[in-house]
Amino acid sequence: MIFFIWCRLAKKVNCLSQRMMRFNRMLMVKQYGVYLMKFTRNALFQFTLLLLFSISNIGHAQTQIEVFTDTPTALGNVPGIEVIHYDLSVPERVKEKYLPALPGDIDRAKQIMKTYLASAQGMEFQKAIREAYRGHEKMVQYQLEKIPAVVFNQGQYVVYGITDIQRALALYKSHRNLEEAP
Template sequence: MRAGRGSQRIILAAWLALPTLLSGPLLADPVPERIEVFVAPEQAGQVSGQGAIEARYPGLPIQVFDLGAAAHFEDQLSEGLSADPATAQAQVRQRLQALGPEIEARLREAFGGLVRADQLGIERLPAVVFDDGQAVVYGVTDLPTALSHYRRWRDGP
């Protein structure tokens, strides 16, 4: 059985429109591969919208770095140290040894954000970084707002 000329046009139109239909949502909703958020200690509680982003894009890695974590860790280590430098040094060594196997994780948590911010060339805080530095949104702690800025950048003028 042979299709009529009218139905051939409809099939041809559908085939021609298929690439546009398939690529449309992808272009309209660019999703980053990774989001990293860098905040000062006083901004740590201001990061918002992470749950909404995670719900919409399950599996999207989002990491928040409080760049005050290193100072907080150092404060904990130095609390109540002796005024004598040699004794203080021994006390710090003892405290670090007492952390045992968790020392590596604690150091990474405390100083990892500072190292990563330096690697990415973060200039000021807060900063939301997309795709390992491909785009940075400064001055925003609301992740959906930052994602909106990212999308406008990706979509171009």
């Protein structure tokens, strides 16, 4: 394409054969979407594009709810909504399950922990503790002030003090309706 433009600017029409010039024009036409514009005149093609784009956006319209608690809590399901539960007491349970009892001697405790963390069980503990603190990371990221909290749309909206998803969703929707009203 650059060579074709240079030839036009230099007015050296004979530098390329007519066939090569047509090929370059076709590349330019395809690159700038003229072929697409010719096809979009067809109503059936426009309808198909509209349908494809609307179907691909259905998955993105789904609301995500994240619930933060400090105890194991059974949460209900809401059709079409992804619910993620972060139990902030999990790290303590992971520590109780995996960590060995340590002696009072600091040097001996350091040696035991160093050996433990290098073992297969220690590696499993490290993986489990990272996963257990994911809720704490999200809580800091969303700057949550207290728990329980129900978070909508990656921290845009927060309902404090309840874990009932249906009730939190109703509060969220009523707030959104008030926000959208003129």
